[in-house]
Amino acid sequence: MTTRTRTDSTNRPVRPGWALALVAVCAFLTSLDVMVVVTALPTMRTELNASLADLEWTINAYNLAFACLMLTGAALGDRFGRLKVYVFGLALFTLASVLAAVAGNVEVLILARVLQGVAAGIAIPVSLTLLGDAYPPERRGWAMGIWGSVSGLAVAAGPMVGGFITEGLNWHWIFWLNVPFGAAGTMLSAVLLRESYGTAPKIDLVGLLLASFGLLGLVWAAVRAPGVGWGSGDVLLSLAVGVLLLILFVAWERRTAHPLLPMRLFGNRGFTVSNISAFFQHFALIGALFILSQLFQVGFGHGPLGTGLRLLAWTAMPMIVAPLAGGLADKHGNRPFMVGGLLLQAVGLAWIADVASPGTGYGALVVPLILGGVGIAMCLPTTINMVFGSVAPEDMGIASGSNSAMREVGGVFGVAFLSLVFAANGSYDNAASAIDGFRAALVLGAVSSAVGVVAALFAPGKSHPPMDAAPAAIQKNPETV
Numbered sequence: 001m002t003t004r005t006r007t008d009s010t011n012r013p014v015r016p017g018w019a020l021a022l023v024a025v026c027a028f029l030t031s032l033d034v035m036v037v038v039t040a041l042p043t044m045r046t047e048l049n050a051s052l053a054d055l056e057w058t059i060n061a062y063n064l065a066f067a068c069l070m071l072t073g074a075a076l077g078d079r080f081g082r083l084k085v086y087v088f089g090l091a092l093f094t095l096a097s098v099l100a101a102v103a104g105n106v107e108v109l110i111l112a113r114v115l116q117g118v119a120a121g122i123a124i125p126v127s128l129t130l131l132g133d134a135y136p137p138e139r140r141g142w143a144m145g146i147w148g149s150v151s152g153l154a155v156a157a158g159p160m161v162g163g164f165i166t167e168g169l170n171w172h173w174i175f176w177l178n179v180p181f182g183a184a185g186t187m188l189s190a191v192l193l194r195e196s197y198g199t200a201p202k203i204d205l206v207g208l209l210l211a212s213f214g215l216l217g218l219v220w221a222a223v224r225a226p227g228v229g230w231g232s233g234d235v236l237l238s239l240a241v242g243v244l245l246l247i248l249f250v251a252w253e254r255r256t257a258h259p260l261l262p263m264r265l266f267g268n269r270g271f272t273v274s275n276i277s278a279f280f281q282h283f284a285l286i287g288a289l290f291i292l293s294q295l296f297q298v299g300f301g302h303g304p305l306g307t308g309l310r311l312l313a314w315t316a317m318p319m320i321v322a323p324l325a326g327g328l329a330d331k332h333g334n335r336p337f338m339v340g341g342l343l344l345q346a347v348g349l350a351w352i353a354d355v356a357s358p359g360t361g362y363g364a365l366v367v368p369l370i371l372g373g374v375g376i377a378m379c380l381p382t383t384i385n386m387v388f389g390s391v392a393p394e395d396m397g398i399a400s401g402s403n404s405a406m407r408e409v410g411g412v413f414g415v416a417f418l419s420l421v422f423a424a425n426g427s428y429d430n431a432a433s434a435i436d437g438f439r440a441a442l443v444l445g446a447v448s449s450a451v452g453v454v455a456a457l458f459a460p461g462k463s464h465p466p467m468d469a470a471p472a473a474i475q476k477n478p479e480t481v
Contacts, residue, residue: 160308217242
């Protein structure tokens, strides 16, 4: 069978500006919906006559599907066309948002959230590949910086947007908000963006199933553990099954002729380090944002909207810093920005943990919040950029899927483990006790970010120009020492 690569894409001209704008819309919508329902849960519980435990699955269902289908989305895009899969994913996300908006009971709402997560898991890895394909290597870091700034802002702004809409309109409009932007993005992407393919002649179905269900086992355990404990039988069983399936996945990928995730990629230091850093970066980021939103509401007594506004010191930084960091990384290499960004995030979280108390004023928290925001703005786009700089064009799809999966799984585990540390060191009985728990949890976030620093120190330096002819096992555009 003749393989299809970027060189036989459709004859549409490359439109970098349109690619960036449309992919950014998808990133904003899918990232916003990670946390947007958090502040609406009490209202939804009353209107839908549901238990709070049931409604927690409106968050868990989305995150489960989102995290587990990244590799699937990348594989489908490589085989059937990245633009086709992206358009399908964004269209499905839009339709699922309509279903969520009209849901009259919690069962329909959870189903809609599952479909949203499936759509996001399919769309995000191929959207990053489309973006990477639209920009030359010397401008790709800047583009990834824009993408990272939009994505980071959306995740952090989710609770504030949800609270604002719920207070001003009603919770249904949280989902209606997605529809016009999703519909416009779907139609414009279909007619403006350029198609591309990977080189795999067929889908590695066995590998796809092993990876998807292996990730599902790990993520299921992580979302269940805060409620029932890590020592619970079903949590331990889920973890064991997940680990076993992922071990089988690696064994299968090493022997099959057309692997879903070629193990040779892990021989590339840039690819391996960027994936490790992505996990610990998002473990700290998503876990810390979850804890910080609780700290400001439970510990300091602010409402959802007030909390969101105060967190702008963190969440606004990516919009300012990420494009600059990405552009500078194009000239000076990714490693300094990965190391520096993760270090700043660690310092910011440790600083907040040190000064937080019932009497702490907001002024004492502004500087560490800014440091944390600058940190994630530096390391998020450069981590993604390193992935694309470490692999050949035909491997960009699955490399993007792998890195996206590591980020999402890291975020889920971050929330789970930081919640566990909170429960072991504090309670919601009073503000002082809650703050004790939140401080301990933020220390774990700082430690995770510090582990990411250690990993990033092993990242290769600035890329050298690729050789015209390289063995298949050596990636084009390599990041070399």
